[in-house]
Amino acid sequence: MKLRTGLAALLAAATLVAAPASAQDYPERPVEFIVPWSPGGGSDTLMRLISGNIADHLGAEMPIINMPGVGGTVGLREASRRAADGYTVSQVHEGLLVATEAGITDLSWDDFEPIALMTASPQYLVVHPTEDYADFAEFLAYAKANPGAITMGVTLGGLPHLHAAMIEQAYGLQFQYVGYEGTGERIRALVGGNLDAAMGDIASSKQFVDNGDLQFLAVGTPERVQEVPDVPTFVELGSDLNLLVTRGIVMPKGAPQQARDKMEAALEALSQDENYIAQTNNAGSSVMFRGQEDYRIYLTKLDETVKSLAEVLAP
Numbered sequence: 001m002k003l004r005t006g007l008a009a010l011l012a013a014a015t016l017v018a019a020p021a022s023a024q025d026y027p028e029r030p031v032e033f034i035v036p037w038s039p040g041g042g043s044d045t046l047m048r049l050i051s052g053n054i055a056d057h058l059g060a061e062m063p064i065i066n067m068p069g070v071g072g073t074v075g076l077r078e079a080s081r082r083a084a085d086g087y088t089v090s091q092v093h094e095g096l097l098v099a100t101e102a103g104i105t106d107l108s109w110d111d112f113e114p115i116a117l118m119t120a121s122p123q124y125l126v127v128h129p130t131e132d133y134a135d136f137a138e139f140l141a142y143a144k145a146n147p148g149a150i151t152m153g154v155t156l157g158g159l160p161h162l163h164a165a166m167i168e169q170a171y172g173l174q175f176q177y178v179g180y181e182g183t184g185e186r187i188r189a190l191v192g193g194n195l196d197a198a199m200g201d202i203a204s205s206k207q208f209v210d211n212g213d214l215q216f217l218a219v220g221t222p223e224r225v226q227e228v229p230d231v232p233t234f235v236e237l238g239s240d241l242n243l244l245v246t247r248g249i250v251m252p253k254g255a256p257q258q259a260r261d262k263m264e265a266a267l268e269a270l271s272q273d274e275n276y277i278a279q280t281n282n283a284g285s286s287v288m289f290r291g292q293e294d295y296r297i298y299l300t301k302l303d304e305t306v307k308s309l310a311e312v313l314a315p
Contacts, residue, residue, distance in 0.1 A: 035075065044182070044184065046283060050276075057267075058262070072099070072182075076090055076096060084251070093248070109299045109303065116263075116268065118289060119287060124199070126209075137237075149196075151196045153178050183203075184204055209228075249267060
C-alpha cells in the first residue's frame with residue numbers, strides 16, 4: 001500500500017512538473033516570422049533587424065519567410081491559419097486596418113493576438129527627378145496645372161494609397177494611381193522611371209536619394225527628420241498631415257499566454273538593445289515599444305481613426 005501511495009505521489013509530482021514544462025521551455029525550436037511584404041521594402045528591412053537581433057533575448061532563432069500579395073493580406077491570411085502554438089509570428093501595420101475598411105480583406109487586426117508594437121516610420125513623398133519640378137512648391141504647381149498627369153505608386157487599398165489620398169485632399173490634387181504590392185517594388189519602379197512619384201520611407205529610398213536617382217519632396221512628421229534635415233515637413237508646407245507607419249508583432253488567435261508573454265518580454269528587451277536601436281535608427285525608423293495590452297489599446301484607437309478616413313479611398 002505504501003509502495004502504491006509512493007508511486008502515485010511520484011506520478012502526481014511528475015505530472016505537476018511536466019505540465020508547465022513546455023511553457024517554461026518555450027521556445028524549443030525556431031519561431032517562423034511571416035513578413036507579408038516583398039523583400040527590400042520598409043517592413044522587410046525593419047523586421048529583418050528584429051529577426052537578426054532577437055535570438056539573444058528569446059533563446060531561439062526567428063527566421064523570416066516573405067509572403068507578399070494583396071496589400072500584405074496573403075501572408076497575414078497564412079499566419080492566421082497557422083497552429084496557435086506560439087511558433088508563428090507575423091507583422092501588421094496601418095495597412096491591414098485600411099485594407100479591412102476598404103473591403104480588400106475580411107481579416108482584421110483583432111483576428112490576431114497583438115504582442116508588441118516595435119517601430120514607427122515617417123513616410124515621404126518621393127519623386128523621380130524631373131525638369132517639371134525641383135521642390136514641393138513646383139510639384140504642387142505642376143500637379144494643379146496637370147490634374148491626373150502624375151503617376152503615383154501605392155499599394156491600392158493599402159496605407160500608401162490612404163497617405164497619397166490624404167495629400168490629394170490636403171492640397172486639392174488629382175493623381176493617377178498605379179498599384180504595387182510593397183514599398184520595395186514601387187520604389188524600384190520609380191527609380192526605373194516607370195512612375196513620377198510614390199510613397200516611401202528612408203529604409204527603401206534613402207540610398208537612391210543619396211545617389212541622385214530619387215528625391216524626397218516632403219516628410220509626414222511634425223518636425224524635420226535628423227537623417228534628412230533638408231527635407232521639409234508637410235506642416236511647413238501648409239497642411240497638418242501626419243503620415244506614419246507603425247509596425248508590430250502578432251501571433252495567431254489563441255496562441256498560449258505563456259508564449260505571448262515570453263515573446264513580449266523578449267521584444268521588450270530587444271527594444272532596449274542599443275545595437276538594435278542604432279540599426280533601426282539607421283534604417284530611418286524609431287523604436288516605439290508597447291506591450292500586449294497597450295498595443296491592443298493603440299490598435300483599437302487607430303482603427304477608429306482609419307474608419308474615419310476610409311471614405312478617402314472610396315472610388
